Amino acid sequence: MNGAEWLARSLKESGQTHLFFVDAVLRRTLLELERVGVQPVLAHTEKAAVYMADAYGRVSGRPGVVAAQSVGAANLAAGLQDAYLARSPVLALTGHKPIGHQHRNAYQEVAHAPLFAPVTKFAAMVQEGADLPRQFRQAWAAAVSVPPRPVHLDLNGLMGEFVERGEAGAPPAALGSWRAPSHRPVAAPEEVRAAAAGLRSAQKVVIVAGDGAALSGCGAELLALAEVLQAPIATSLGARGIIPTTHPLAVGVVGNYSAPPANQVVHAAELVLFIGCDTGDQVTHTWRVPKPGTRVVQLDADPLEFHRSYDAEVTLLGDPRATLAALVAELGTPTRSPDFLRWAQGVMAEWRRAMAPRLTSEAVAIDPARLCAEVTRALPADGILVADTGYSGIWTGTLVELEPTQTYLRAAGSLGWAFPAALGAKCAAPGRKVIAWSGDGALYYHLPELETAKRRGIAVVLVVNNNSGFGQGWPNYLKQAGNRPKAAEQVLRFGPTDFAAVARQFGLKGIRVEKPGEIATALEEALDSEETVVVDVVTEIEARAPEPWTPEEGA
Template identity: 80%
Template sequence: MNGAEFLARSLKASGQTHLFFVDAVLRRTLLAMERVGVQPVLAHTEKAAAYMADAYGRIAGRPGVVAAQSVGAANLAAGLQDAWLGRSPVLALTGHKPNDHQQRNAYQEVPHAPLFAPMTKHAARVETAADLPRQLRQAWAAATAAPPRPVHLDLNGLMGEFVETSDTEAVPEALGATLAAWTAPLHRPVADPASVRAAAAALASAQRVVIVAGDGAALSGCGGALLALAAALRAPIATSLGARGLIDTRHDLAIGVVGSYAAPPANQVVAAAELVLFVGCDTGDQVTHAWRVPRPGVRVVQIDADPLEFERSYPVEVALLGDPRATLEALLEALGQPARDGALLAEAQALMAAWRAAVAPRLASEASPIDPARLAAEITRALPADGILVADTGYSGIWTGTLVDLAPGQTYLRAAGSLGWAFPAALGARCAAPGRKVVCWSGDGALYYHLTELETAKRRGIAVVLVVNNNSGFGQGWPNYLKQAGNRPVAAEQVLRFGPTDFAAIARQFGLRGIRVERPGDIAAALAEALTAEETVVVDVVTDIDSRAPEPWTP
């Protein structure tokens, strides 16, 4: 059996349904894949293909697979940044010129290893198909082990053709069956009993406890255990943006996203804590609002499957190394039913109620151009019970992370930093979950990055609802930059304004359905129509660039 047949049949046996790529790479493998039932999805840029694989991996738990030829490797490596930051399992396959072409100014060839090193947790060169079974198994295991992140196999040949055409004696079905069972998180270790007892004692000794759950908690699927522990402690629960939707966002214990992309109550509550329990959550600048929330000097207990996350930003009183769900369950048993006064939780609930009352008029706004807060409220109502909401970075993350409410069964995916990520990612998410509706929130500035993937959606029949928050500019920075420009508003416009563009009309040019929405009262009908369609529908919502998203409270 040659390498192309082996790779195609291994991916099929592993449960993989799609491979995302930019030509020209693995052409023999792609033909074999199509024959066995794995769908090749040709994208228009390597970054878009990487974003598709990223979201596929986040939804499926199996690595999303993305491929590009030698000259496209640099673009593909750049596209893996979001998957790295978002802790997503991705398998990147590239071709490289053969060894006797290296260091000889081979056309379009640059060293691949330095490009991929910052974006991957494992990388290897594959010279022949005989190496492929071992290296594919190793890469898959690395991608799905905590923390899940991209891996890279660099295949011999401009298009990987030397690996494709050489022979292997391995049986792909046996390998694929093994890989099918390896989904992130691959392992669920429990923290050692002594650490669990120490953490239980620390939590019981403090009355004003707040829980901050992050992306690792979301990956672990620990929502039930998290709520049980929080109820026992009478502790409010804040989340990172990536963990939005881990618990019902309307739950009495929920205080929303904390940090720089937060509504005010979350930061106020976390800053008032005596002890913070971080669960599968990094302590970077975004989730801590530049290390001001929680306050320096607060007591910290931290649960994480990755030991490198301890002691990064706050001294840790008790570190529990283990899977968040398994460790929370052990911690809950050790904690029992401690006496709690519930004062901080009552304060948190009062702050949340006051904030929800304050923002309610905007959620019902009849203003035109449309307030994006009203769009967020309409998406909350329209998103199906098992729907997937995909949001871009920047203001898209803030609008959806603070004003779109989510219930158990719904999934929230957000860009970890790459503008333009959301629309290609939405296509990848739908490939991983063909039975679920996918709604994408993208600003117009983000959509311009990968507008051409509308053609991919049409050609491959991938159905998502693409909602464009169309304010003809980069809204997040607009008011401050306009203020900086003083009496020269045209100078500010040259930097941050563009359009206006009718994206519904553009969608129709691609052969898709497009709906233009200019009045708030028309949003609900447009979303309902789009969600019933079995094709990608662009809902182009004309919004007000001067509308401000909720801003975080700062100590």
């Protein structure tokens, strides 16, 4: 069996259904994949292909596989940043010119290793077909181990052809059971006891669950612990929906991309329990929430996350789901005052009352808050919502309500990520409906993937929050421009573009929505379709998404 046959059959036997790529690479493998029933998905840019693989990995738990030839390696590496930051398992395959061509100004080639070093946790050069089985297994294992992250195999040959032609010398690998997270250790008993003692000693406890908690799937255990402690639960943006977002214990997303209640509640805590949370600037409102000096207990499967931003009085090294079960058992039924939780619930209820009129707004152009309410109602019970970065993340992360049976995927920072990611998510879960929320500014990045959706028959609902500009920065920039509004428009405004008409040019269905009352019908029609449908919603650029509560200086 040569390398091409081995790779194709190993992907098939490992449960992979798709491989995402940009030509020209692994052509022998691609033909073999088609033969064994794994679908090669040709994208129009390497970054789009990576974003597809990223979401495929997040939904399936297996590495999304993406490939590009030597000249595309730099573009592919750039696309891995989002997967790396989001702790997503991705297996990147590239070709490189043979050793005899290296360091001789080979056409279109730069050194690959420095490009991939910041965005992968494992990388290797594969020189021969015989090396492929060992390095493939090693890369796969690294991708799904804690923390899951991208890995890179650089194959000998411009298109990897030397590895494809060589003898593999091993039967195909079947690695489908190696999923993220690949191991679920329980924290040491002494750590669990110390954490329980710390939690019992504080009355104002808040839980902050992060992306690691979402990866662990610990929603039920999280609720059980919070009920014992009478503790509000805040989440990172990536953990949105780990518990029902309307649950009485939920106070929403905390940090820079939050509505006011979560920051206010976390800042008021006596003790914060971080669970699978990276404590970076976004989730802590640039390290202002919780306030300096707040007691911290930290549970994480990755020890490198301990003490990164806050000195923790207790750390628990273990899988969140397994360790939370042990912690609940250790806590028993302590006597707790409900006063702090009731206060937090009051803060949350007051904010919901304040936002309610916007959720039913009949304004034209449309308030995106109304669009959020309609997406909440339309998303099926097992649906997947894929959101872009910036304002797309804030709108959906604060105003779209979710259940744990649904899946929320968000960009870790790469504008334009959502639409190609939605295609990858649909490939991983063909039986589930997928809605992508993208701003028009983000969609311009990867608009040609509408052709990919049409050609491959991938059915998602692409909702475009179309305000003809970059809405997040618009009011502040307009203010800075003073008496030169035209200068501000030249920088942050574009269009107007009718994306429904654009969709039709690609042979897809497009629905233009200009009034709030039209949104529900458009979403229903789009979700009933078996092909990608663009729902182009004309929204108000002046509409402001919820803004985070910020403590006073020194508070």
